[in-house]
Amino acid sequence: MSQLKNFTKGFVQENPVFVLFLGLCPVLGTTTSAINGMGMGLATTFVLTMSNVIVSLIKNFIPDKVRIPSFIVIIASFVTIVELTMQAFTPVLFDALGLFIPLIVVNCIVLGRAEAFASKNTFLTSVIDGFGMGLGFTLALVMLGGVREILGSGSLFGIKFIQGDGMILFVLAPGAFIVLGYLIMLMQKLKSKSA
Amino acid sequence: MEYIIIIISAIFVNNIVLMKFLGICPFIGVSNKVETAIGMSGAVMFVMVLATLVTYLIQTFVLEPLGITFMQTIIFILVIASLVQMVEIVLKKISPALFQALGIFLPLITTNCAVLGVAILSIQNDYNLIEGVVFAAASALGFGLALLLFSSIREQLDLAEIPEAMKGVPIAFIVAGLLAMAFMGFTGIV
Numbered sequence: 001m002s003q004l005k006n007f008t009k010g011f012v013q014e015n016p017v018f019v020l021f022l023g024l025c026p027v028l029g030t031t032t033s034a035i036n037g038m039g040m041g042l043a044t045t046f047v048l049t050m051s052n053v054i055v056s057l058i059k060n061f062i063p064d065k066v067r068i069p070s071f072i073v074i075i076a077s078f079v080t081i082v083e084l085t086m087q088a089f090t091p092v093l094f095d096a097l098g099l100f101i102p103l104i105v106v107n108c109i110v111l112g113r114a115e116a117f118a119s120k121n122t123f124l125t126s127v128i129d130g131f132g133m134g135l136g137f138t139l140a141l142v143m144l145g146g147v148r149e150i151l152g153s154g155s156l157f158g159i160k161f162i163q164g165d166g167m168i169l170f171v172l173a174p175g176a177f178i179v180l181g182y183l184i185m186l187m188q189k190l191k192s193k194s195a
Numbered sequence: 196m197e198y199i200i201i202i203i204s205a206i207f208v209n210n211i212v213l214m215k216f217l218g219i220c221p222f223i224g225v226s227n228k229v230e231t232a233i234g235m236s237g238a239v240m241f242v243m244v245l246a247t248l249v250t251y252l253i254q255t256f257v258l259e260p261l262g263i264t265f266m267q268t269i270i271f272i273l274v275i276a277s278l279v280q281m282v283e284i285v286l287k288k289i290s291p292a293l294f295q296a297l298g299i300f301l302p303l304i305t306t307n308c309a310v311l312g313v314a315i316l317s318i319q320n321d322y323n324l325i326e327g328v329v330f331a332a333a334s335a336l337g338f339g340l341a342l343l344l345f346s347s348i349r350e351q352l353d354l355a356e357i358p359e360a361m362k363g364v365p366i367a368f369i370v371a372g373l374l375a376m377a378f379m380g381f382t383g384i385v
Contacts, residue, residue, distance in 0.1 A: 021223065021364060025308045029216035072276060076269040084265060099215075099312055099319075102268040106308040108220060173214050174375040181368030189360040 007128045010136030016109045017140035017180075018187040023107040026100045027141060028176040034157050037145025039093045040100060041138025043086065045131065047078045048110050052130030055118040071114045072105070079104045109137060140183075147179050198329050201322075205333035207381040211309050212341040213374055218309030222342060223367055225303075232346035235303075236339030240332065242282060242304050243313055246275050247331035250314040251324055271314055279304055309338060344374060 016022045023044070030040040054074050062070050083101050086094045094101065104110065113133055118126040146156055152170035154162030169175050211217045218239070225231045250271050258264050283301045286294040304310060313334045317327040348370050357366055 022220075024219040024223065025216050028219060069273070069276060072272055073269065076272050080265065080268050083268065099315060102271075102315055103217075103308045103312055105268055105272045106311050169376075172379065173216070174372045174379065176216070177368045177372030177375055181365045181372060184368065185360050185365035188365065192360065 003125070003128055006125060007132040010129075010133035011139060012136075014133075015136045015140060015187070016133055017137060017144075018184055020109075022112055023109040023137065024180075025103065026107060027144060028173075028180060030097050030100050031141055031145035031148055031176065032096075032171050033149040033153075033155075034142050034145040036093070036096050037141035038138060039086075039090070040097055041134070041141040043082050043097075043101065044104055044107060044110070044137055045134025046082060047075060047104050048113060048134040048137075049127060049130040050078045051075045051110060051114055052118040052126040053123065055114045056121060056123045056126035059119045067119065068111075068115070071111060071119075075110050075114065076105050109133065144176075144180055144183060147183070148175055151175070151179075197326070201326060201330050202333040202336075203384070205330055206337040206340060207378065208384065210337045210341055210378050211313065211334050212338055213371070213378045215312070217312040218307050218338055221303060221307055222338075222345065222371070223364065226342055226346040226349055226367075229343065229346045229350060232342040233339075236335070236342050238301055238304060239307065239309065239338055240335035242275075242279060242301075243310050243335045243338075244328055244331045245282065246278055246310050247314050247317050247327050248324070249274055249278060251317065251327050254318050267315070267318075271311060275310055275314070309334070341374070345371065348374075 010016065012019075014020060017024065017027050026040050026044070031037040051071070051074050055071060079102060082104070086097075086101065113130060117129050121129070148170045150156055150162075150166075152166050152168060152175060154160060154164060154166040167175075170179065205211070209215060212219065212222050221235055221239075225235045253270060253274060254264070254267070258267060258270065279301055283294075286301075313331050317330050320330070322330055345367075349367060352366060352370070361369075
């Protein structure tokens with residue numbers, strides 16, 4: 001039961017984007033469509049899960065003083081793996097996400113979970129935590145990307161169902177801020193009602 | 196002329212915060228007061244210029260000759276992290292006053308994606324050393340401008356009457372969206 005709770009806490013209660021406000025740069029920068037958001041979310045999920053695995057396994061061998069630099073090296077290695085893999089197998093997505101793939105390194109969620117969770121917990125709970133948090137992050141990105149895609153180009157996951165151009169503003173930078181603002185508002189509203 | 200174009204483009208047209216979405220965490224996090232916004236901008240400027248300088252030198256004289264440019268991400272983040280530590284130690288020794296002013300912001304900068312982002316961008320744009328440094332300084336100015344404008348608005352927002360669910364972060368994002376819309380007016384001037 002507690003493992004299940006550990007897995008699902010990232011979806012709503014401790015959603016990294018809507019509740020913790022962590023790692024917002026890629027959230028805004030890559031969600032021009034639902035597909036791009038999903039790509040970014042899954043790439044981050046991979047890095048998050050794998051770095052949690054390694055950190056939880058070697059946490060006892062790392063001296064406390066060089067903890068953070070070691071975590072950064074572990075994370076950067078997995079980001080490089082993702083970067084090269086995406087460049088080889090999904091070149092279109094790689095171009096669309098651009099700069100934000102190497103920037104997964106400085107995504108506060110990844111380092112945050114390594115430091116706050118994986119360095120204190122066992123292997124299994126850390127894996128579940130990383131995977132759940134990653135999925136919560138992906139969920140937020142797909143929601144934001146979906147809303148922006150529907151409003152901005154009248155399609156969802158590339159399937160067009162409204163004729164015409166849509167409100168281009170929502171694909172551009174201001175739309176990202178405004179849609180995220182409203183989504184967080186909705187989240188706070190729901191939370192205050194249930195509490 | 197070239198430099199003027201880089202400067203105007205980095206500050207206004209491609210503002211790193213409002214158009215490129217880099218450095219959003221400090222943008223939302225430390226923008227409650229004008230004073231802290233100025234401190235943060237100063238620290239970012241300092242580190243960003245230094246980081247771009249150092250990463251450029253590493254890229255041209257180490258990574259490229261050895262053919263290991265795929266190590267870019269790992270090397271750059273390590274360089275930036277150690278640079279921040281070094282700046283902290285040196286500042287403490289040389290100028291305690293400046294350290295007092297920037298001190299608390301320095302550790303936060305390692306995870307500010309704008310620093311790594313600008314370092315990578317100046318290499319992707321094929322800038323030479325001087326262009327890269329100018330680009331970094333101008334980007335930092337753009338960051339400072341956005342942060343200053345935003346924090347001034349947020350100080351006013353504290354006094355405004357806002358629906359309960361909108362308070363805090365949501366309204367901040369909507370304001371940022373409107374600010375980004377205003378900055379879109381600069382599109383096409385260079």
